[in-house]
Amino acid sequence: MADRAQPVARTLATGGVPAALLLALTLGTLAFVAVRADGFSALGPADWVAVRFTLWQAFLSALLSSLLAIPVARALARRRFPGRGLLIALLGAPFILPVIVAVMGLLAVFGRAGLLNDGLALLGIPPVSIYGLGGVVLAHVFLNLPLAIRLLLQSWLAIPAERFRLAASLGMGPQEVSRFLERPMLRAALPGIFLAIFLVCLTSFAVALTLGGGPRATTVELAIYQAFRFDFDLGRAALLAVIQATLSLTAAIIALRVTVPAAFGAGLDRPIERWDATGGLLKLQDTTAILLAAAFLVMPLAAIVLRGLPALATLPGPVWQAAARSLTVALASMSLTIALALPLAIATARARSGLARGLDSLAMLPLATSPLVLGTGLFLVLRPVADPVALALPVTALANATLALPFALRILLPAAHAAEADFGRLADSLGMSGFARLRLMTLPRLARPLRYSAALAAALSMGDLGVIALFSDPDHATLPLQLYRLMGAYRMSDAAGAAVLLLLLSFTLFWVLDRGGRPDARA
Amino acid sequence: MRLSPMIAGFLSALAPFAALAEEKPVLTIYTYDSFVSDWGPGPAVKAAFETYCACTVEFVGAGDGAALLARVLIEGADSPADVVLGLDTNLTAEAAASGLFAPHGQNPELDLPVSWSDPLFLPYDWGYFAFVYDRTKTVSVPADFEALAASDLKIAIQDPRSSTPGLGLLLWVRKAYGDRAAEVWSALSDNIVTVTPGWSEAYGLFLNGEADAVLSYTTSPAYHLIAEGDDTKAAMPFTEGHYLQVEVAGRLAASDTPDVADRFLAFMTTDAFQSVIPETNWMYPAKTPAGGLPMGFETLVIPSEALLFTADEARDIREKALAEWQTALSQ
Structure with missing residues (x-):
């Protein structure tokens, strides 16, 4: 490594500020809650049942999402068909929906009164119930499979075209290509993807509760909720949050340890041609994977749109105001996410492996943080110095940016690593550093993933109910909060309309930001 | 698509905050989120009370009833709230034990199916x-x-x-x-x-x-x-x-405008407040207004x-x- 001379100093200079901010927002807020506690009561057997259920459902959800993503991402990577770009863009949609909207969409397909059971009834088959572990995992896969596909697809397309050309000229068939090119790539990309989904599901609250069917499906996040609001016991909440964070960090360390970075070397960004995938059976396999995934993801979305469309035109004024507010928050959160993620990604890519792993796990912390603890901690921190209610929107943007950061980093890191490995030495030998290096080497190599992470951060923020619910006043409701308020006021059809508005806005935002970054090798 | 509310909405949300220096006392009311929403009782109650209190009412929404109490307990004696509105009788024992609430000292006539004698909390609706x-x-x-x-x-x-x-x-x-x-x-x-x-x-x-x-x-x-x-x-x-479910409100002992807070609690059981309840909160008013309940009830x-x-x-x-x-x- 050419930057062996002063790696730590440089890494700290670049990544230090975002890393410190991350620590403050995650472990810092947790510490604040703990400090305010009057004492720590011991955890009971019910808490350990919750821990077990939480781990198990998160493991299953992450495993299924990661495994199912492989055939779909592979198919999308090696096929071109009309509507491919739209489908890839649509993959962004489930992940950015407010949970309750996604759940209602899923139920329209898989619920007791859903399409699936209607179909089964026609065939004389008794209805199936998804409530329970099955429903929780189904919803988590629905929410996270698209993210897994998208991340994997990006890694697939990052294999330089020259490698496939070489494979073809060596006469490699699909099996050899899979062994020498695709498996090393999966080995590098999958653990991180698995981890991100595992952590998201670890703090699951509304999905697990709504589809879990009852107290059997109690998660740690619900136990934290209970400690806060039912028992008014900050100590217990903090203790549970520590357990949650410990589980997450352990998972992060394991996942990052089994990651083996792939080394494909530099390419010239030529269009990828896949000589290995012309067989009829492979085509059939890919078509099936794409069709199944599309049906699974698009049907609930279509149900949401159909249900809400009639009310869209007549949505009351406050909903539109909230939409404007949410857009502002989303753009602020997006800028903040990129401002934090880019230096962190560059620092991680340049650092020696130990430090890099440290930074990488640190960036996963927000996923391990209970949103309720984060919100309450922020509230306790802010209260002595400012009116938290007046700061509701900036705080929401900050919290959203923190929560989007792990995803942004997952997206940026592979490209940052590749840029550093492939062109870092050249840049060093030319004496490029600082801004020139960023402009001439890093940014061009990171353009696509940067747009994708910006799009994801903005859309995530758009759909997040998050901390605004803890700080709300009548004049600062965001669109997701307004949606919940409509539901709370019996106005379910207006709420369905607001859900469509939210979906359209998030999706448009995502589309506009991500367009140039569409992972299309022919772009 | 109806353009007018959309444009009006965008404009008013993007308009800078008109910070007016006001001399009037501010009554801060903590309540659950659906009370303050545009479809809840909040806007009408605020307008009605402000017409004769010579004060500004500021609602702060905090989740639901339990989240509301958790918020007040966390903030303790230096809470900016003057009135907490939206606890129910399943939560008032904890609220009373905190010592944060002051007696309301009122004895209004109520139309509850049970008798009411809580010295700290006054009902505003029930169901x-x-x-x-x-x-x-x-x-x-x-x-x-x-x-x-x-x-x-x-x-x-x-x-x-x-x-x-x-x-x-x-x-x-x-x-x-x-x-x-x-x-x-x-x-x-x-x-x-x-x-x-x-x-x-x-x-x-x-x-x-x-x-x-x-x-x-x-x-x-x-x-x-x-x-x-x-x-x-x-x-x-x-x-x-x-x-x-009997929903109640109480005044915080540490309120900096105890007079206005007490007046609000008294106002709460009058027709101006109570007539808003049935068709916004969809509950029974604690005191049936002179006009009776809306058609359909x-x-x-x-x-x-x-x-x-x-x-x-x-x-x-x-x-x-x-x-x-x-x-x-x-x-």
Whole structure:
């Protein structure tokens, strides 16, 4: 490594500020809650049942999402068909929906009164119930499979075209290509993807509760909720949050340890041609994977749109105001996410492996943080110095940016690593550093993933109910909060309309930001 | 697409905050989120009280009733709130024990199904918990919990750990069946489609056909009747009686405008406040306004008996009732 001379100093200079901010927002807020506690009561057997259920459902959800993503991402990577770009863009949609909207969409397909059971009834088959572990995992896969596909697809397309050309000229068939090119790539990309989904599901609250069917499906996040609001016991909440964070960090360390970075070397960004995938059976396999995934993801979305469309035109004024507010928050959160993620990604890519792993796990912390603890901690921190209610929107943007950061980093890191490995030495030998290096080497190599992470951060923020619910006043409701308020006021059809508005806005935002970054090798 | 509200909405949201230096005292009221929403009682109550209090009312929404209390307990004596509005009798024992609340010193005439003598908290509305169903889909209506458990009706309920109606249901079963509550829950467990985090999710599931009935209020059908002209929703009258939810407000002892706060509590039981309640909160007003209840409320089920634990009883039984609920439903 050419930057062996002063790696730590440089890494700290670049990544230090975002890393410190991350620590403050995650472990810092947790510490604040703990400090305010009057004492720590011991955890009971019910808490350990919750821990077990939480781990198990998160493991299953992450495993299924990661495994199912492989055939779909592979198919999308090696096929071109009309509507491919739209489908890839649509993959962004489930992940950015407010949970309750996604759940209602899923139920329209898989619920007791859903399409699936209607179909089964026609065939004389008794209805199936998804409530329970099955429903929780189904919803988590629905929410996270698209993210897994998208991340994997990006890694697939990052294999330089020259490698496939070489494979073809060596006469490699699909099996050899899979062994020498695709498996090393999966080995590098999958653990991180698995981890991100595992952590998201670890703090699951509304999905697990709504589809879990009852107290059997109690998660740690619900136990934290209970400690806060039912028992008014900050100590217990903090203790549970520590357990949650410990589980997450352990998972992060394991996942990052089994990651083996792939080394494909530099390419010239030529269009990828896949000589290995012309067989009829492979085509059939890919078509099936794409069709199944599309049906699974698009049907609930279509149900949401159909249900809400009639009310869209007549949505009351406050909903539109909230939409404007949410857009502002989303753009602020997006800028903040990129401002934090880019230096962190560059620092991680340049650092020696130990430090890099440290930074990488640190960036996963927000996923391990209970949103309720984060919100309450922020509230306790802010209260002595400012009116938290007046700061509701900036705080929401900050919290959203923190929560989007792990995803942004997952997206940026592979490209940052590749840029550093492939062109870092050249840049060093030319004496490029600082801004020139960023402009001439890093940014061009990171353009696509940067747009994708910006799009994801903005859309995530758009759909997040998050901390605004803890700080709300009548004049600062965001669109997701307004949606919940409509539901709370019996106005379910207006709420369905607001859900469509939210979906359209998030999706448009995502589309506009991500367009140039569409992972299309022919772009 | 209707353009005017959209444009007006964008403009007003993007307009800079008009910071007006005001001399008038500010009355800060903490309440649950649905009270402050544009579709709740908040806007009308604010306008009505401001016309004669020479003050500015500032509502702050904090989740639901339990989140509201948690917020006040965290903030303690230096809370900026003057009035806390939206606790129910299942939460007031904790609130009273905190010592943060001051006596209201009032004795207004109320129209509650129970007598009221709490020195710290004054009711502003109330309702009976009930299972709401669709009359066109369910013909044979169970007359009590045991009949419900024996039926094959599917119900959606709320989690008592995260929802005040959920907690209300827990206490309802306990009050009606005493030590047989665990047995009733066991029998009910196969009727429960799912347990949601809050009222909205459960009600949404019911309206989307996921459940035959949902735990809500006897007043819920009034919304559908009055706002939507839909008379298909009805509440199931249960012979063992219905548990009450009485929603109350109290003044914080550390309020910096105690006079205005007390005036607000007095205002709360007058017609100007009470007449807003039925068609925004969809509950019964604590004091029926001179104009009576809105048309449509006369169609609602009136339970034969009102059940209610006192605040202290509710606090003492809560943990035990929760444990038996969890055990019964985890099998």
